[in-house]
Amino acid sequence: MNAIQTNQLTRSFGALKAVDRLTLEIPRGTVFGFLGPNGSGKTTTIRLLLGLLDADQGSAQVLGFDTREQPDEVRVRCGALLEHHGLYERLSAAENLDYYGHIWHMSKADREKRIRELLEPLDLYERRDEPIGRWSRGMKQKLAVARTLMHRPELIFLDEPTAGLDPVASSALREDLSTLVAQEGVTIFLTTHNLAEAEKLCDRVGVINHGHLLAVGSPSDLRSKTSAPRLFVTGKDITSQIVEDVKNHPLVQRLQQQNGRLIVDLNDLTRSHEIVALLVRAGVQIDEVRKEKADLEDVFLQLVEEEKGGEE
């Protein structure tokens, strides 16, 4: 059974379709990354999946339960870190988790055991009795993630877990997330703007813009499917005529010049020798040729650009 299954899920606010016919399947045990620019419908999707918001059309099953018919069944089995961390600043870390465990009817002994289990791998167990008001943002965010796991949910939603953290704190939180995922075996649905984060953490990613799902797959699938393979060429005597000739070659999708270097997007990387041969014939003294697939950032920008183009 899939952890999440949606079928043509749609939700509008007035004339705006925040989520538009979203059909998605997320197997259990997956770390799924939902990528999209601001206002693309990521948070709205999470709220629909948790049954906090009703869909106008379509349906969603989370852990086998219909989000409209059985929202309570969904919510007891899920943890969520939404835009606000939801912690009590005046309580200690342990008290925050204990309070939350209490709401979920966990026994005192079980709560104590669970607090240790979660805080130790995060290096926060020794500091569990400190009020968290004075903690750094990164520490609070780690605690907020621990809180989502307190009642041993099968699935957690993390809405931009590293937003507002500096690169060091984000990277530490990602490490900790990987550790917790391995320890807990939960399914994770996370949203992010950070593509490096998605590459590091996620088995699968979906790209959303204007409520539309533009692509879904593993980060490497997306990279190879959607983006042109690239050739970087540095050399001497690259005249403007040569640049024109390369640009007009049928293999070439796009050509950019950067600090005397040519960046050539090709239809087919296996035929890159044809471009190199053309340059040599034209008299270019080649210093270096490097092949590379575009990174996820390029893919993302390309997908979003293509969608924009489609609308005009």
Ligand SMILES: Nc1ncnc2c1ncn2[C@@H]1O[C@H](COP(=O)(O)OP(=O)(O)OP(=O)(O)O)[C@@H](O)[C@H]1O
């Ligand atoms: N309660 C609401 N009432 C009216 N419009 C809303 C409401 N919630 C969301 N929207 C609109 O729906 C669209 C999608 O919003 P959503 O919060 O899902 O985006 P997001 O992808 O999470 O963005 P961000 O990356 O900035 O968090 C936006 O245009 C937003 O203004």
Ligand SMILES: [Mg+2]
């Ligand atoms: Mg959001």
